[in-house]
Amino acid sequence: MSTLTTPDLAAAPSGTPRVAPRPGVGGSGLAATVRQSLTMAYRGLVKVRRTPEQLFDVTLMPIVFTVMFTYIFGGAIAGDVSSYLPIIIPGILVQTNITSSIVTGVQLREDMDKGVFDRFRSLPIARIAPLAGALLADTVRYAIATTITFTVGFIMGLRPAGGIGAVLVAGLLVVVVAWAISWVFAYFGVVARTASSVSGISNLVLFPLTFLSNAFVPADTLPDWLHWFSDVNPISHLITAVRDLVNHGTIGGDLWLSLLGAAVVVAVFAPLTVRAYMRKA
Numbered sequence: 012m013s014t015l016t017t018p019d020l021a022a023a024p025s026g027t028p029r030v031a032p033r034p035g036v037g038g039s040g041l042a043a044t045v046r047q048s049l050t051m052a053y054r055g056l057v058k059v060r061r062t063p064e065q066l067f068d069v070t071l072m073p074i075v076f077t078v079m080f081t082y083i084f085g086g087a088i089a090g091d092v093s094s095y096l097p098i099i100i101p102g103i104l105v106q107t108n109i110t111s112s113i114v115t116g117v118q119l120r121e122d123m124d125k126g127v128f129d130r131f132r133s134l135p136i137a138r139i140a141p142l143a144g145a146l147l148a149d150t151v152r153y154a155i156a157t158t159i160t161f162t163v164g165f166i167m168g169l170r171p172a173g174g175i176g177a178v179l180v181a182g183l184l185v186v187v188v189a190w191a192i193s194w195v196f197a198y199f200g201v202v203a204r205t206a207s208s209v210s211g212i213s214n215l216v217l218f219p220l221t222f223l224s225n226a227f228v229p230a231d232t233l234p235d236w237l238h239w240f241s242d243v244n245p246i247s248h249l250i251t252a253v254r255d256l257v258n259h260g261t262i263g264g265d266l267w268l269s270l271l272g273a274a275v276v277v278a279v280f281a282p283l284t285v286r287a288y289m290r291k292a
Contacts, residue, residue, distance in 0.1 A: 044137040051131075051144020056151060068114065069156035073107045077163045080227060088228055093168045100164040101181070101253035102226030105246060107156045108185050109221060112193040113213040115149050116200030120209050123201070142288050146193055153189045157182040173260030181256040184266065188249055191273035194280040201287045220246045245272050 059066060077099065085095035119142070122128055131141045161169075161178060171178050196213050203209045223240055224247040230238055241247050245268075252266040 044140060044143075047136040047140035048143035048147060050136075051141050052147040053144075055145055055148030059148075059151075066152065066155065069107065069111050069152045070159055072111075073103060073156055073160040074163055076107065077103050077160065077167070081167065084227060088232075096164055096167060096169040097254065097258045098229070099227065100160065100169055101250050101257055102224075104157060104160045104182075104185055104253060105250050106221045106226055107160060108153045108189040109192060109246065110214075110217055111152055111156055112149070112189045113196050113210060113217065114152070115146060115193040116196030116198070116203075116209045116213060117206045119145055119197055119200035120203055120206040124206065138289060139285060142197065142285070146190065146197060149193055150186055150190050153186040154182075157185055171257045173255075173257050177256040177260040180262075181253045184256070184269065185249070185253060188269055188273045191276045194277055194284055198280050198284040198287065201284060220244060224250060226250055245269070248272070 080103065081092055081095055081099055085092040085099070089095035089098060122141075122145075128141060132138070161182065173181075195216075196209065199209045199212055200206075203212065223237060224244045225241050226246070230241045230247065233241055248265040249269045252263065252269050255261045255263050255265065
């Protein structure tokens with residue numbers, strides 16, 4: 012009798028895997044880590060597609076806040092709605108994106124509580140990939156919030172004097188800063204015990220920063236002590252940078268301060284988040 016053999020298995024040297032891994036799975040090095048992070052980002056987008064209610068904060072809230080605040084405060088602050096739009100739209104844009112970055116930490120904590128990251132740990136991927144993918148996927152949320160906010164503003168009568176190019180730069184600036192701040196809440200998501208505590212701590216930090224700023228009213232109308240806080244508030248600098256771009260098409264010192272602040276936040280919290288995540292992953 013003749014013996015049938017499989018050439019691939021018979022020729023395989025001892026100790027080598029008998030089944031070749033699929034392209035894009037496993038591997039090490041920077042290129043593999045980037046590829047795996049993009050895969051995890053895609054997983055986050057698929058998760059949103061299956062549960063679209065996760066986008067309510069970046070789809071419905073910009074519409075509700077813009078319409079409500081404009082018609083309530085427009086006449087009292089600027090005299091009419093059309094004059095108030097150049098003030099309120101940048102404020103709503105920044106507030107929506109910054110507050111939506113809290114979701115990064117909340118969802119990260121929920122995934123860790125459900126054991127999702129335990130499953131990721133058993134896969135042949137870089138340990139940092141699930142964390143990097145989650146933060147990368149959330150940039151899509153910020154882009155959606157930015158698009159909807161400007162669209163609502165255009166419908167209500169906003170006509171940016173800076174032009175479409177300046178509007179695009181302003182939107183990109185807000186997305187970059189929101190992504191940087193999401194590292195802060197990702198850190199909270201890793202070290203906190205529950206998702207509700209992440210949300211509570213994050214709101215406690217963000218609400219004073221967003222509402223005690225120049226987002227809704229000119230800073231010179233505030234009391235002296237509050238005016239001082241608004242002037243040093245980094246959220247106010249970001250809002251002023253967006254207003255300069257949208258309403259005048261100019262790039263001032265507030266834009267560079269915002270980018271510098273974002274770089275400092277990433278430089279501080281990215282290593283802290285990665286270190287805390289690695290200890291638990």
